[in-house]
Amino acid sequence: MAVTLKADKREDLTKSTTKQIRANGDVPSVVYGKGKDSRTITVNSLDLLKTVRDEGRHAIISLAIEDEQPTNVMLHDYQMDPIKGELWHADFYIVNMAEEMDVNVPLHLEGEAKGVKEGGVLQQPVFELQVRAKPANIPEAISVEVSQLNIGDSIAIADLPKEAGYEFLDNEETTIATVVPPDSAEPDEAPDENAEPEMIGTTDNEGK
Template identity: 30%
Template sequence: MSTKFELSAETRDAKGKGASRRLRRVGKVPAILYGASKAPMTILLDHNQMMRHLDNDAFHTAILTVSVGGEKDQAILRDWQMHPYKPQIMHVDLQRISATEKLHMKVPLHFTGEGVAPGVKQEGGIVAHLMAEVDVTCLPKDLPEFLEADLSGLHLNQSVHLSDIKLPEGVVITSLAHGGDNLAVAAITTIKVVEEVAPVVAVPAEGEAAAAAAAAPAAAEGEAKKAEGAKKPEAAAKGEAKKAEAPKKEGK
């Protein structure tokens, strides 16, 4: 059975973005209460109280008692929005529920027996969590705070499936009830070790290294001669230009 929480709310008359900003500045959270064949109601919640509740995992799957103007409704938390970068709640959605109508909710999975599982303790495997929560269907009075998956008997390469989870009376896993796949929720697998392979650098043989060393000075000398040869035509061209220019000066 889930933990009980009670929320004190106020009716909200002012609407719109500007009004919502003003309300948040004075520590209020705009919210809506809807469902159970009743008209939706815009309400205000205390921001600090809601922040404390949202930090409690049990709050997210609990049946909430919402008091508005002396009237009480049973509800569940359906959604909430946070500010992109500030620790501020922007809006909350609460859905009324009926005690006689089944609801479906996502409840968290808690894993037990990991440390004593043979696949971990004796066979060197590691636990892989494949699901963090499960959608269940039940009456509000039967809604569990969480479900447990026991891994204590698992060997290497074995897994626990949805059908292996022990369910409280009156609770069913929604997907299995509708013929869905019996998916694994956790498994024990081997540890993969990836070895880094160093790049292979070719080392020349002793004779090849000596030949390369001997050829290096000769190659450098050849490059120097080419550069010197390129300079000679350039100097000759400059001399011819000066000769051609000399008669012009005499004519003046």
């Protein structure tokens, strides 16, 4: 069931108005979708943060724009103010509940591997998996139990249980967790302490 989020129309796009919107605790936002014209709106910052915290990153949101019928959307992207740590802008994507879509879902490893207790090192090569599902079936995260892994064991996407609601799109042979011997986790070569530092960002025209 979609959670409702109220929104107001935003027609004045001047910098002064946008600044005032943020000062009032709202977030300038855009709503768009396949075959739909993009629209500018505002939503309350605290309400949006609470929705994402309570319902998850891939929650279906019933966006209630003033004087209009609610529209099912997902939070597609957002930007944060790097200094104040506040929401700066949000993008909402209009979803068709009957149509599958491709999204990246966080991958979480659970448990302490047997091999780690014996001195091995648990490695996680990937932290997101791409899945295809209808909006209502998109998982908030993929959890994988690793407690039975011994040193030298690994788990690939092909080892994950098949779910009725979604399918994995990444290569099935992709390793998502492995326990390696402690020596294998060490870097092959120690850095040369006498080596000169590499200069980054310089050009032939510098100083001219």
